[in-house]
Amino acid sequence: xxDTSAKKQEDFIRDIVRxxxxxxxxxxxxxxxxxxxxxxxxxxxxxxxxxxxxxxAEEYGGYHNLRFDDTNPLTxxxxxxxxxxxxxxxxxxxLKERIFFASDxxxxxxxxxxxxxxxGKAYVDDSTAEEISKNRGNFTTPGKLSPYRERSVxxxxxxxxxxxxxxxxxxxxxxxxxxxxxxxxxxxxxxxMYRIQRxxxxxxxxxxxxxxxxxxxxxxxxxxxxxxxxxxxLEFKDHRPxxxxxxxxxGIFHPQQIEFGRYSLTYTVVSKRVLGPLVxxxxxxxxxxxxxxxxxxxxxxxxxxxxxxxxxxxSGVSEANTxxxxxxxxxxxxxxxxxxxxxxxxxxxxxxxxxxxxxxxxVEEFNAVNNPEDPAAGTRKVPFSKVLYIExxxxxxxxxxxxxxxxxxxxxxxxxxxxxxxxxxxKNEKGEITEVHCTYDPATKGGDAPDGRKVQxxxxxxxxxxxxxxxxxxxxxxxxKENPMDVEEGGDYKDYLNPHSLEVIKSCKVxxxxxxxxxxxxxxxxxxxxxxxxxxxxxxxxxFNRTISLRDTWAKIQKQQK
RNA sequence: UGGCGAGUGGUGUAGUGGUAGCACAGAGGACUUUGAAUCCUUUAGCCCAGGUUCGAAUCCCGGCUCGCCAGCCA
Numbered sequence: 001x002x003d004t005s006a007k008k009q010e011d012f013i014r015d016i017v018r019x020x021x022x023x024x025x026x027x028x029x030x031x032x033x034x035x036x037x038x039x040x041x042x043x044x045x046x047x048x049x050x051x052x053x054x055x056x057a058e059e060y061g062g063y064h065n066l067r068f069d070d071t072n073p074l075t076x077x078x079x080x081x082x083x084x085x086x087x088x089x090x091x092x093x094x095l096k097e098r099i100f101f102a103s104d105x106x107x108x109x110x111x112x113x114x115x116x117x118x119x120g121k122a123y124v125d126d127s128t129a130e131e132i133s134k135n136r137g138n139f140t141t142p143g144k145l146s147p148y149r150e151r152s153v154x155x156x157x158x159x160x161x162x163x164x165x166x167x168x169x170x171x172x173x174x175x176x177x178x179x180x181x182x183x184x185x186x187x188x189x190x191x192x193m194y195r196i197q198r199x200x201x202x203x204x205x206x207x208x209x210x211x212x213x214x215x216x217x218x219x220x221x222x223x224x225x226x227x228x229x230x231x232x233x234l235e236f237k238d239h240r241p242x243x244x245x246x247x248x249x250x251g252i253f254h255p256q257q258i259e260f261g262r263y264s265l266t267y268t269v270v271s272k273r274v275l276g277p278l279v280x281x282x283x284x285x286x287x288x289x290x291x292x293x294x295x296x297x298x299x300x301x302x303x304x305x306x307x308x309x310x311x312x313x314x315s316g317v318s319e320a321n322t323x324x325x326x327x328x329x330x331x332x333x334x335x336x337x338x339x340x341x342x343x344x345x346x347x348x349x350x351x352x353x354x355x356x357x358x359x360x361x362x363v364e365e366f367n368a369v370n371n372p373e374d375p376a377a378g379t380r381k382v383p384f385s386k387v388l389y390i391e392x393x394x395x396x397x398x399x400x401x402x403x404x405x406x407x408x409x410x411x412x413x414x415x416x417x418x419x420x421x422x423x424x425x426x427k428n429e430k431g432e433i434t435e436v437h438c439t440y441d442p443a444t445k446g447g448d449a450p451d452g453r454k455v456q457x458x459x460x461x462x463x464x465x466x467x468x469x470x471x472x473x474x475x476x477x478x479x480x481k482e483n484p485m486d487v488e489e490g491g492d493y494k495d496y497l498n499p500h501s502l503e504v505i506k507s508c509k510v511x512x513x514x515x516x517x518x519x520x521x522x523x524x525x526x527x528x529x530x531x532x533x534x535x536x537x538x539x540x541x542x543x544f545n546r547t548i549s550l551r552d553t554w555a556k557i558q559k560q561q562k
Numbered sequence: 563u564g565g566c567g568a569g570u571g572g573u574g575u576a577g578u579g580g581u582a583g584c585a586c587a588g589a590g591g592a593c594u595u596u597g598a599a600u601c602c603u604u605u606a607g608c609c610c611a612g613g614u615u616c617g618a619a620u621c622c623c624g625g626c627u628c629g630c631c632a633g634c635c636a
Contacts, residue, residue: 010575011576036636037636039635071636129633141564184564184565184566186631192634194634215636234567234568236630237631238565259567262629314574314585315575315586320629321630324574325573327573327586327587328585331586372598402597405597415596417595446595460596524596552597553598
């Protein structure tokens with residue numbers, strides 16, 4: 001990733017790393033990893049977790065591995081491997097060749113397990129799953145020792161080999177570490193290391209019928225890869241003693257696990273358990289629906305990797321689980337989009353505007369600035385004629401207080417074109433306004449009055465006969481409640497789904513320069529917001545997603561007036 | 563009612579024994595050919611109670627609140 005914007009990062013993890021560099025614990029090396037299980041798509045929370053690990057290694061010149069923690073073949077799929085790699089690359093991380101699979105270490109893990117058995121620190125248990133669960137005890141009661149706990153090393157070795165060789169049915173035996181059935185930390189009550197599970201593995205096929213458990217496998221994977229700092233979320237804090245125990249028992253390279261808080265966003269939920277049903281029920285249009293917090297959803301929505309990076313690095317790292325105000329994410333988005341998005345004029349809800357004193361067949365072209373934040377973006381020509389479209393919201397027959405836009409008798413500026421003065425309206429039989437009529441002042445060509453008079457408002461417009469039609473999809477938060485998971489008695493999170501999270505507007509009028517817009521293209525529709533071209537667009541129909549609106553002071557005033 | 567962790571403005575974070583700072587959000591204003599952007603001003607905070615100290619957000623002690631943990635999931 002480019003780090004032109006990188007500022008000095010300070011957090012408790014970097015404090016630890018800095019201290020350990022001074023004490024030379026790892027010879028100055030800072031290597032990290034991001035270890036997803038390929039059983040789902042990455043979301044905004046993962047983007048932050050990836051940033052925490054990868055940016056740290058990058059700062060210290062270490063490597064950052066992507067390692068698929070593929071120890072449970074029942075839930076894992078190749079499509080997720082592919083999607084995860086795509087998402088991480090999209091975020092801007094250079095993975096180089098450093099993409100690994102836990103399953104590549106299965107043989108080595110097996111050898112390590114044999115070592116533990118030989119040291120008398122692991123045993124094969126023939127108990128059923130229920131027995132093991134029951135004998136584990138609970139928070140206040142110690143567990144009971146398994147009747148198989150004192151088997152001889154020879155018997156354990158033999159049984160474990162035969163587990164691997166497929167002599168026993170699924171679930172009939174497990175390999176467990178011999179630690180302490182009375183430990184207050186449940187993870188230390190003789191945790192399982194291997195289970196028998198016949199399933200075709202996405203990466204190693206049918207080679208194995210025993211699969212390692214997370215706690216056993218994870219430290220080994222880190223150790224084998226030379227990861228120095230194994231960063232994970234808070235819920236693994238209780239697992240660290242076990243992580244350490246395995247590595248110490250084996251006497252192999254021992255990385256440092258450090259846990260950080262999970263990050264959530266207001267008006268959002270990232271859990272598969274919640275999002276899955278919404279996808280299945282068609283509440284959203286798939287995992288990459290622009291309302292989804294998945295990286296594929298954010299990408300389709302128009303989020304940029306740079307905006308996400310800004311969000312990750314400026315939202316802090318701590319040991320508390322937090323819910324970050326989604327306003328902050330959106331602020332980061334606007335920050336980036338403002339700098340990069342070309343400006344363009346689009347009328348979402350058209351209202352016909354006729355300039356009565358403008359010559360019938362005349363067409364003029366005005367120069368429009370592509371991006372005031374970036375002079376290098378240049379200018380473009382925008383055609384102007386007698387009949388235009390303006391935004392319905394930009395005209396009020398009876399203007400409310402503080403309304404600056406067009407109203408009968410009022411003069412406003414049409415951006416880059418002329419000052420116009422409203423002379424009247426035409427209505428249909430239902431009394432709805434169908435046309436607004438006005439006159440223009442030829443002396444204000446380009447948008448400046450030679451006599452220095454001012455107008456209160458500048459409005460966007462599109463020439464009717466040059467307009468291209470497009471659909472616009474306007475998005476809002478998926479949920480109406482800050483924390484949708486904080487449900488009231490008898491309710492559930494579905495009660496907080498936002499019924500207005502998607503609004504589709506047909507037949508918007510866009511300026512002709514947009515005719516050649518390509519999927520993924522990002523624009524600022526002046527005065528409206530940032531939009532991107534959706535992949536649903538075709539040669540004869542443009543579809544735009546509203547990525548995020550512009551900050552809207554007028555909307556705020558209107559709210560106050562209510 | 564066991565273990566582990568966390569509590570600083572509304573939100574997120576800095577501060578590690580010496581004037582509680584930053585960002586977002588909120589409020590007000592300047593500027594403006596986007597009611598955008600930009601700029602300025604401003605509201606608002608150390609979970610509670612003891613103790614140590616000249617001095618405590620920081621150290622000690624007790625309490626409270628929140629989160630996580632009893633998968634052959636990760």
